[in-house]
Amino acid sequence: MSTLAVTYADGIATVDIHVHGERMNVLNQHLIHDLDALCDVLLSKPEITAVIFRSAKPGCFIAGADIKLLRAAAGRPEAHPDVLAMANTGQGLFARIASLPQTTVAAIDGACLGGGLELALACDARVASDSEKTVLGLPEVQLGILPGWGGTQRLPRLIGFLPALELIVAGKRLDARKALKAGLVDRVAGAPFLMDAARALAAKPPVRVSRRPWWWYIAPFAPRLLAAVAARKAKAKTGGLMPAPVRAAQVIGATAWSEDYAAEGLALADLATSPQVLHLIDAFFASEAAKKGGGESAPLRQVGVLGAGVMGGGIAWAAAAAGLPVRVRDLTLDAIAKAHATVADYERQVQKMRKRTPGAANVVAHRVSGTLGWDGFHDADVVIEAVVENIEVKRKVLAECEAHVRDDTVLASNTSSLTLTDMAVALRRPQRLVGMHFFNPVNRMPLVEVVAHAASDPAAVERVAALARRMGKTAIVVQDCPGFLVNRCLLPYLAEAARCLEDGAGIARIDRLLRGFGMPMGPFELCDAIGLDVGYKVAKILATAYPDRGAAPEILRRVYEELHLTGAKGGKGFYLGKAKDGRVNPQIAELLPPTLREPGDAEIIDRCVLALANEAARCLDEQVVASGELLDLAMLMGTGFPPARGGPIHELNQRGVRPTVERLRQLAAAHGERFLPCDLLIRHAKTATPLPIHPESVPMPHGDHPAVHAA
The missing domain is CATH 3.40.50.720 (NAD(P)-binding Rossmann-like Domain)
Structure with missing residues (x-):
């Protein structure tokens, strides 16, 4: 079944895009094939003077490339040639569309993202509807990759080097009005008048002027320099865990106005086969599954x-x-x-x-x-x-x-x-x-x-x-269980950070190390933000529920009960004022016991992260949540666990279950039985198999209600 329906009238070919079996249009193999075949047809029709691409699906032009194609290659370096071939195919297709003798116009109503925008960039003109659903962008860096079908090459030439650099490196999305202001689209029209505006553009396409800045002529090295600055900022922002923004900046800086599509394709293949992409794509699929819901619900009125x-x-x-x-x-x-x-x-x-x-x-x-x-x-x-x-x-x-x-x-x-x-x-x-x-x-x-x-x-x-x-x-x-999922996993992490503090590691140092791991805040910054009163009360409840591993460290009790500190809302907690100012509260040091052995950096990270991950594996084993992917999604969204690491279950698999069990036993011997690996980890260590991620690999709980599902 074709993904395209083409009608001819008054010298214009109107191409309706409808990818069957998908909620939104995506650039899958069928659509790529059909667009390539359409180019052959259009080359044989000299009487056709213009082509208008539009979507037959309300609220979506093209949402991007089919992520399932990338998922098959993610984390597999041996798939590098396959991804490179995929990039060459997409680049070649859009080059054909860009070189068609007809005037091409993209009539955009709804999401126009990733490969969808790269298709629109290959057209001679673009018009967008003013619908709130219309959004344009190249957000590939959020999946750990970069635009690989010409986006890094065409966008700078259309809107200018610096705006394109910002849009791609940050993965920003623009509504129709902002896209018009940026020069990304040529017109904005109400949805009922979108085709009228597209026909007008087809009859009189805009005249393009060079967006090459004046400074390029006297300082042709400037794009590389500006891109290097953007790359450093991106690296600092992501703690080096997300190579995609850095690589995107490097490609744009190195290929400015040189049309080096090969460099773009090579960068895509390098990134797409990395483990970070596997984790980010799994999180994306889990998020999409969660949006679909689990069944019909009565209407909500109040x-x-x-x-x-x-x-x-x-x-x-x-x-x-x-x-x-x-x-x-x-x-x-x-x-x-x-x-x-x-x-x-x-x-x-x-x-x-x-x-x-x-x-x-x-x-x-x-x-x-x-x-x-x-x-x-x-x-x-x-x-x-x-x-x-x-x-x-x-x-x-x-x-x-x-x-x-x-x-x-x-x-x-x-x-x-x-x-x-x-x-x-x-x-x-x-x-x-x-x-x-x-x-x-x-x-x-x-x-x-x-x-x-x-x-x-x-x-x-x-x-x-x-x-x-x-x-x-x-x-x-x-x-239902004490702490449910997120707090049950988060509290051991915060408690272990407090124990590291009692062992002699400083507050600022522990926070710095965990931010370096990828957390958006250090554990003590987070405690201040949550509120020490709230955190301590929750910690006491969980300590009662899980006495073998949930006892609250003494320092937490003393900070709240003796110093009566509440955190950021009270102006004082582990930090004075705002934690980001870095002023550690000197009162805390007065409560700490003498230091016998200050833990090393790797030990601090392992103790905090593995305390969280071990509890997460225990929750998965107890079927507190339906699958590893939903558990990871909850921790990404609820705690800010580093997306590039995929979540605690992905992190355990990445470390290796057997090495993790060995490390937990070492920590248990040194610091107490709270670190003993849970049964799920022990079982998978014996069989040398990774922990289950997807729903079909997790046995469903029994009970009166259906299996727990993403809702």
Whole structure:
């Protein structure tokens, strides 16, 4: 079945692109073949003076190359010739399109990314719709590669060297208006008038002027110099873990105005066969799977929120921004006012990024209303509890709420550490209780853990997951246990950093080493950001739940209970003021025991990272989450685990299961039984097999509800 439908009228060939079997158009082998064949047909039709490429799929022009083609080569150096051939094929195809005798126009409505934009760049002109779904960019560096079908060569000639360098190295995406301002498209039109604008461009294509800057003529070495600066910045930003931005800058700098497509193809092949690409592509596929959901859900019409604190206000904003009326309940009008202030603050941030007009922001704010009673809650489809992290308080609030809502209303708790099983005992309808754990700040963190306990109704779980997706979040369903998934894995990492501190390693040094590993923040920076009061309370809960390995280090207790430090929100924690200023709090040193042996750099990294990864493997073995890829995705989104490392399960496989088990046993002998490798690692070490990543390789849990799934 052809991916192209071509109609001829008035000397214009209109090419409708429709890749069958895919949610979005992608440049797969079928489309590449059909476009190549189309070039042969067009060369035989001198009566055709113009060609307009458009999509037959609403909201998507072409979303990029078929990632599955790259996945087969990722992490396999022996596949280098195959990727090089793939690059040559794409470059050759777009060179044919660029050299067609007809005027070619790309009529872009929806996503035009990666290979899709490279196709558009090969055309003589581009027009984009003003739809909010229209976005253009070359984001390949986010998958660990670079544009390999002519993007690094054509974009600088179209929009200029420096703008192209920034767009490609950062993987930036532009909406239609910004693309017009940058010179990436020639016109912007309303979707109903897109084809009229395309025909006008076909009749009178724009006259191109050289975008070669004046300084190039007197300093032809300047592109290499500027690219080297961009490469150094990219390397510093990614800690050297992401070679793609660096290589992209080098290719653009070395080939400026020389049309060296061979260098581009070679760079693509080098990058695509690296292990980083395997990890990043797996994360991409896991993210796409999570967006699809697990089944049908009842319509969502209204949301209730219990608790108007920072989290409650943030959750109310997320629901309102998703178009839902929100009713917020608290005990005082001052608390309600704080929720409205949070909504207003988040909307100001959205406006600052020019993603919402002031009028639209007012509409969002007016969707949120407050009450001191229960009026309005009978209409809520989901009520989200966000009160203080105390089991008795939560039981009381949820039981009271249950008496004022419909029988089919789902009660969702935003608890971060308490179990749903302990809450459900207070309810008459425990099957309607589901966990909905947001991460702070709600407006920036993309993950929501949807928590199913033993009695949870599958329909209730899916309704909460559907709500999270409507809010624009990635929802991952996990099984009920203390700490759920992310906090359960994160706390051993933070606790081990504290033990390294007790052993004599400095706060700034530990943070520097873990940032060097790829974490966005060091563990003590993260503790200050979370709040030492919140972190210590969660640590105590998990220490009770997992006494063999979860005991909170003494330094954490003393920092909170003796010094009463709360972290960044109180102005003082492990650091004074903002952690990024690097001013370590001298009070901490007064609490530390005498140093007997200061741990080395590699030991600090191993202790912290393997404490996290060992717990992650244990969660996978206990089927807290459905698969290794979803576990890794949750840790990437919930903790900032380095994307280039793929997540803790990918990290364990990359290190090798057997060497990891040996290293954990060494650490257990030196530092305690908390480092003993979990059963899953021991089993796979015996068989010399990697840990399972994909769902089909993980046995599903038994129980009353369906297997845990990405939602």
